Amino acid sequence: MHLKRTTRTLIAGAALAVLAACGSPGKGHTAAETTEAALPAPARKQNTVPGLPGMPPVLDPKDVYAADRPGKLSPVVKDFPSRVYVPNTESDTVTVIDPKTYKVTETIPVGRQPQHVVPSWDLKTLWVNNDKGNTLTPIDPRTGKAGKTVDVHDPYNLYFTPDGKYAVVMASLDRELVFRDAHTMKPVKTVPVSCYGVNHADYSMDGRYFIVSCEFSGELLKVDTASMKVIGQQKLPFHGAMPQDVKISPDGKRFYIADMMADGMWVLDGDRFTTPTLLPTGKGAHGLYISRDSREMYISNRGEGTVSVFDFTRNKLTKKWRLPQGGSPDMGGVSADGKVLWLSGRYDAEVYAIDTRTGEQLARIKVGSGPHGLAVYPQPGRYSLGHTGIFR
Numbered sequence: 001m002h003l004k005r006t007t008r009t010l011i012a013g014a015a016l017a018v019l020a021a022c023g024s025p026g027k028g029h030t031a032a033e034t035t036e037a038a039l040p041a042p043a044r045k046q047n048t049v050p051g052l053p054g055m056p057p058v059l060d061p062k063d064v065y066a067a068d069r070p071g072k073l074s075p076v077v078k079d080f081p082s083r084v085y086v087p088n089t090e091s092d093t094v095t096v097i098d099p100k101t102y103k104v105t106e107t108i109p110v111g112r113q114p115q116h117v118v119p120s121w122d123l124k125t126l127w128v129n130n131d132k133g134n135t136l137t138p139i140d141p142r143t144g145k146a147g148k149t150v151d152v153h154d155p156y157n158l159y160f161t162p163d164g165k166y167a168v169v170m171a172s173l174d175r176e177l178v179f180r181d182a183h184t185m186k187p188v189k190t191v192p193v194s195c196y197g198v199n200h201a202d203y204s205m206d207g208r209y210f211i212v213s214c215e216f217s218g219e220l221l222k223v224d225t226a227s228m229k230v231i232g233q234q235k236l237p238f239h240g241a242m243p244q245d246v247k248i249s250p251d252g253k254r255f256y257i258a259d260m261m262a263d264g265m266w267v268l269d270g271d272r273f274t275t276p277t278l279l280p281t282g283k284g285a286h287g288l289y290i291s292r293d294s295r296e297m298y299i300s301n302r303g304e305g306t307v308s309v310f311d312f313t314r315n316k317l318t319k320k321w322r323l324p325q326g327g328s329p330d331m332g333g334v335s336a337d338g339k340v341l342w343l344s345g346r347y348d349a350e351v352y353a354i355d356t357r358t359g360e361q362l363a364r365i366k367v368g369s370g371p372h373g374l375a376v377y378p379q380p381g382r383y384s385l386g387h388t389g390i391f392r
Contacts, residue, residue, distance in 0.1 A: 052207035052225055054163030056382055056392070063250045063294050064205045068380045068391050070292045070338045076123045077378035080141045082335075084342050085375045086351055087114035087128055088368025094128055094137075095351075095367040096144060099335060099342070099376070102353060102363040108146050110137040116331070116373030119384040119391075121160040121167075121182065126375060129155045131172075141377050150185060157200060157373075159386030161225055162207030168386070170198045170212075177212070179228050189228045195219040200245045203385055204270055205252030211270055213243035213257055220257065220266075222273050232273040238262045245331070247288040247297065247390075250312055258285040258299060265299060265310075281308040281317065287331045291356060292338030292380070298356070300329035300343050307341065307354060321359030323352060333376035333389045344371035 049058040060066035084097040087110070094114060096106040111130025117139070118127045128137040128146075136155055138147040157170035161179075166188060169178040177191040177198060195214030198221070203210040209231070212221040218241030222232030236243060242261040248270070249256065257266040257276070263283050268276035284303025291297070296318075299308040305326035309319040323329065329352055332343035340362065341354040351371060353363040373388045381391025 049206050051205075052162050054165065055207045056162070058205060061205070061252075064248060064252050064392065065250050065290055065294045067382050068290070068292060068294075070380065071336055072380040073336065073378055074123055074380075074382055077141070080378045081144070083141070083144065083377060084351065085117040085126060085139065085377060086344060086367050086371045087117050087373060088349075088370055089113050089115060089131075089372050090370035091368030092130075092133075093368045094139070094146075095371070097351065097365055097367075099340065099353070102365055104365065104367070106144060107368070108137075108139070108144075110146065111135040111149060114372075115155075116157055116388055117375035117377075118158040118373075118386050119375060119377060119379075119389055121164040121383050121385075123378070123381075123384055126377060127158055129158055129373075131156045152180075156198075157387060159201050159210070159390075160384060162203055162383075162385060162392070164383060168201075170201070172197050172199060172215070177223065177228075191223075191228055191230065193221060193230060195221060195233065199243070200387060202246040202248050202255060202390060204248065209270070211246055211255050211257070211268065213246055215242050215244065218242060218261075220268070220276075222270070234273065234275065236262070236266060237275060238278065244286050245288040245387075247290065250290070250294040256288055256297065256310075258288050260284045260286055260302065263301075263303070279310075279317070281310075282306050282320065284328075287329070287343065289332065289334055289341060292334060298334075298341050300332070302328050302330050302346060305329065307343070307359070309359075319359065321354065323354075324361055327352060327364075330371070331373040331388055333374070333379065335376055336379055342374060342376050344374045346370065346372060 049061045086095040094108040110128045111133025113132035115129045115131045126139040135149040154171040154174045156172035159168040167180045179189045195217045197216035199213045199215040201212045218236045224231045240261045244258040255268040255270045264280040266276035281299045282301030286302040287300040289298045297310045305323045307321045311318045327345045328347040329343040330346040351365045375388045
């Protein structure tokens with residue numbers, strides 16, 4: 001969260017707390033039909049994970065990110081120009097960067113306080129979450145043009161159910177999870193929550209539940225996808241915890257939750273939902289991003305200008321990259337070829353491009369004020385679960 005937002009909310013006594021559609025409403029095949037048709041028969045036969053009904057089959061039961069290999073672009077996005085879309089929360093704009101030249105190509109005016117740029121489930125639309133403007137701005141990634149805004153209250157963050165039916169709005173200040181029909185864009189079910197600041201999430205391998213971080217009360221939720229009900233809630237065992245990004249391990253056995261006050265990431269058994277353990281990474285741990293070979297995870301430590309590297313196979317931190325002249329690395333994503341990690345510099349009005357092989361800073365690009373949840377697009381994967389790009 002942005003410093004001003006955090007301060008304002010905490011002073012207010014923690015009075016805290018995605019709409020989107022998967023493409024054009026009411027047109028074409030259903031999500032499940034479209035994805036099934038695009039999948040090769042061998043992939044369907046190899047699936048041994050009984051997933052959420054209507055969810056595309058799991059490609060590899062040992063690796064939830066099997067569809068995210070370098071350059072493995074869906075036919076839907078293969079002709080889209082490669083761009084980095086940066087929402088500037090204080091400038092009310094989206095900066096567009098050409099990743100080949102590291103140059104800004106355009107600045108798009110959007111609504112008030114844009115927080116994240118979110119790829120739709122069907123990959124056809126980028127939704128800008130204008131949190132304080134209570135709207136979503138659609139961007140066509142083929143042309144880079146913004147469309148007509150859609151009214152949605154408190155869209156701090158945005159996710160999609162794995163079957164492609166619903167968008168899930170993380171209504172942080174409203175203290176709600178709002179499920180919306182992906183085609184009519186009408187609310188289907190509003191789920192009030194008792195925690196403060198619903199923030200980020202990720203789904204289990206089978207898509208039957210998702211884990212949600214509650215930033216301002218230091219809690220985690222477990223939500224049943226089909227019933228749209230909270231089925232678990234726990235307080236993190238750290239005074240003042242502020243959980244942020246959430247990612248599942250490649251084998252689906254653990255969830256990792258960055259915590260900007262505990263200065264590390266929590267390791268959680270999502271199925272059992274027992275008390276997680278803390279792995280220190282660095283001051284202000286914030287964003288979590290998986291490498292294209294599913295071997296490593298990059299953790300942005302916003303409070304110290306570093307990125308920690310976690311090795312899944314060795315189950316340990318192996319490297320720490322430090323940005324020259326410091327910085328405030330926040331949210332972002334990995335390039336389609338897996339060679340560059342892109343992160344917003346939240347308090348420095350800049351974006352960082354980092355070599356994933358060496359940790360070298362490749363570029364520092366000036367953008368608007370308060371850059372936050374930038375999206376690298378397109379990325380490999382069959383469909384998007386939301387945020388700045390969680391692809392399966």
